[in-house]
Amino acid sequence: MTFEAERSRAARLFILPAVALIALFFLLPVLAAFLLSFTDFDIYAIGNLANARIVGLHNYTALFANPVFWTAVKNTFYFALVGGPLTVIVSLGAALLVNARAVRFKGLFRTIYFVPFVTTLVAVAIVWRYLYHPQYGLLNYMLGWFGLGPVDWLGDPRWAMPAIILLAVWKNFGYNMLIFIAGLQSVPEELYEAARIDGAGAVRQFRNVTLPMLAPTFFFVGVVTMIGYFQLFAEPYVMTQGGPLKATTSLVLFMYTEGFRWWRMGNAAAIAFVLLLIILAWTLVQLRLERRRA
Amino acid sequence: MSGARPGRLRAHGARVLVYLLLVAGAVLALLPLVWMVSASLMPTGAANSYPPRLLPSHPTLVHYREIFTRLAMGRFVLNSAIIAGTVTAVSLLVNSMAGYAFAKLRFRGRDRLFRWLTLGLVVPVQVAMLPLFLMFKEMGLINTYWGVIIPSLASIFGIFLIRQYAIDIPEDLLDAARIDGAGEFRIYWSVVVPVIVPILATLAIWTFLTTWNDFMWPLIVLSDQSKFTLPVALASLSGEHILDTELMMAGSVVTVLPVLIVFLALQRYYVQGIMAGSVKG
Numbered sequence: 001m002t003f004e005a006e007r008s009r010a011a012r013l014f015i016l017p018a019v020a021l022i023a024l025f026f027l028l029p030v031l032a033a034f035l036l037s038f039t040d041f042d043i044y045a046i047g048n049l050a051n052a053r054i055v056g057l058h059n060y061t062a063l064f065a066n067p068v069f070w071t072a073v074k075n076t077f078y079f080a081l082v083g084g085p086l087t088v089i090v091s092l093g094a095a096l097l098v099n100a101r102a103v104r105f106k107g108l109f110r111t112i113y114f115v116p117f118v119t120t121l122v123a124v125a126i127v128w129r130y131l132y133h134p135q136y137g138l139l140n141y142m143l144g145w146f147g148l149g150p151v152d153w154l155g156d157p158r159w160a161m162p163a164i165i166l167l168a169v170w171k172n173f174g175y176n177m178l179i180f181i182a183g184l185q186s187v188p189e190e191l192y193e194a195a196r197i198d199g200a201g202a203v204r205q206f207r208n209v210t211l212p213m214l215a216p217t218f219f220f221v222g223v224v225t226m227i228g229y230f231q232l233f234a235e236p237y238v239m240t241q242g243g244p245l246k247a248t249t250s251l252v253l254f255m256y257t258e259g260f261r262w263w264r265m266g267n268a269a270a271i272a273f274v275l276l277l278i279i280l281a282w283t284l285v286q287l288r289l290e291r292r293r294a
Numbered sequence: 295m296s297g298a299r300p301g302r303l304r305a306h307g308a309r310v311l312v313y314l315l316l317v318a319g320a321v322l323a324l325l326p327l328v329w330m331v332s333a334s335l336m337p338t339g340a341a342n343s344y345p346p347r348l349l350p351s352h353p354t355l356v357h358y359r360e361i362f363t364r365l366a367m368g369r370f371v372l373n374s375a376i377i378a379g380t381v382t383a384v385s386l387l388v389n390s391m392a393g394y395a396f397a398k399l400r401f402r403g404r405d406r407l408f409r410w411l412t413l414g415l416v417v418p419v420q421v422a423m424l425p426l427f428l429m430f431k432e433m434g435l436i437n438t439y440w441g442v443i444i445p446s447l448a449s450i451f452g453i454f455l456i457r458q459y460a461i462d463i464p465e466d467l468l469d470a471a472r473i474d475g476a477g478e479f480r481i482y483w484s485v486v487v488p489v490i491v492p493i494l495a496t497l498a499i500w501t502f503l504t505t506w507n508d509f510m511w512p513l514i515v516l517s518d519q520s521k522f523t524l525p526v527a528l529a530s531l532s533g534e535h536i537l538d539t540e541l542m543m544a545g546s547v548v549t550v551l552p553v554l555i556v557f558l559a560l561q562r563y564y565v566q567g568i569m570a571g572s573v574k575g
Contacts, residue, residue, distance in 0.1 A: 010478030018392035021448035034423035122525035123546035182569035272421040284361035
């Protein structure tokens with residue numbers, strides 16, 4: 001056997017476990033979910049497969065006629081479109097501060113800001129539930145210093161989603177901050193020098209050098225954050241159970257309830273595919289915007 | 295007054311402002327966690343008082359004793375450790391072999407296959423969960439550790455991360471080993487692995503943290519309380535013990551502490567790997 005042939009045989013063996021696992025336990029189920037969404041698969045079908053029938057687009061038409069579905073779509077977009085950009089802005093702010101010239105203890109601040117990201121979401125969601133307590137919570141107490149509140153954060157349909165967004169920003173900004181710091185450090189120092197020679201102040205340096213040079217980082221951070229945020233689940237599951245008045249029911253929480261509480265698997269699969277399409281479409285839009293810029 | 299004075303004053307003011315913002319940010323980042331630890335040490339009922347206390351007046355460990363005796367939290371710690379440990383060990387081998395092959399070994403259809411894999415990063419895992427549940431039910435994997443472990447053993451992100459790093463391995467290094475007559479697996483094990491140790495460390499920490507913190511799939515697969523991981527147990531306990539603030543905070547501390555220790559001890563490898571991976575991506 002030649003070197004080349006042996007190497008390509010070895011390569012196939014090397015990728016086999018990973019590719020087989022992904023094909024069997026990810027790709028295949030995704031395809032199966034697509035088929036599932038055209039059936040009335042429910043608790044009777046779990047007992048006996050023969051009870052499942054093909055119903056065409058019925059799950060989808062029923063979904064589009066269900067007001068809870070539209071509430072879940074609205075809530076998911078609310079969370080992603082407000083929480084996503086907010087997270088990115090806070091991350092960039094934190095990165096600029098940590099990376100500022102003449103700041104000492106950079107490593108310490110970077111570590112502190114990153115700590116929320118490594119914590120367990122379920123645990124900190126429970127912690128924040130107490131911080132949001134209308135009477136005894138730390139947040140309302142602190143707002144009281146400024147003469148604000150008290151706000152019934154998780155009990156008021158208007159405030160429940162902002163409360164979840166606040167938790168998500170706190171939890172996630174540290175990761176994006178790291179990526180932004182890496183991006184900032186890869187901007188050549190000469191560009192800033194040239195800008196300074198042209199008489200550009202700090203603001204113009206930021207607008208004309210930093211922001212354009214960070215464009216690829218914005219794209220990466222934006223795509224990763226939005227894909228993650230469209231999948232909102234644990235926060236409302238733990239903090240509000242989707243309430244009050246379904247104000248925090250996300251698409252994934254709706255899918256979970258339909259699929260794993262009521263065992264309406266066909267219905268749940270249709271919800272999952274709507275989610276997939278939303279994420280796909282959103283990512284394509286971001287990709288196109290990035291291509292046009294570049 | 296010299297001309298440089300106002301400029302220096304402004305620079306000084308800007309520096310003070312930067313530090314003020316940095317410290318304010320650090321306080322906000324840590325406050326929820328500090329309160330969590332502090333409330334877990336308060337006597338029953340003390341965390342629900344007005345005005346809220348930031349530090350316990352009479353610290354007590356009684357809630358920690360209770361979660362480990364009456365609520366048998368030790369079992370959940372063990373479950374989480376077994377699952378996160380197994381996933382980390384096995385997935386490191388699986389993903390690094392694949393990542394290295396995609397980076398360095400030529401075979402037909404390699405780049406097309408890799409592009410298809412990266413497309414999978416856009417597909418939310420929740421889509422796979424419904425059929426996976428039915429499949430695992432047929433295979434008898436529901437309510438078992440393996441049911442939680444198996445879907446996490448290969449990760450597209452992991453393969454991606456390793457490939458990006460391994461692509462810089464000099465071809466000469468591999469060819470030298472080949473001329474010495476080493477087989478491909480031998481080359482992977484004793485030439486490639488030592489070179490990619492930094493990114494392996496990053497991926498190991500990432501995998502451990504993600505698996506430890508994972509919630510939705512374990513929640514679906516595990517029905518028997520004795521099999522619960524910490525997040526699943528905590529979510530279930532928070533339903534019946536919502537009024538026992540101090541007890542729930544002790545449970546949260548026990549859940550968060552292990553990942554925090556892993557992160558703080560190994561953050562050098564973790565942070566650098568994430569930053570390096572993102573710049574090249």
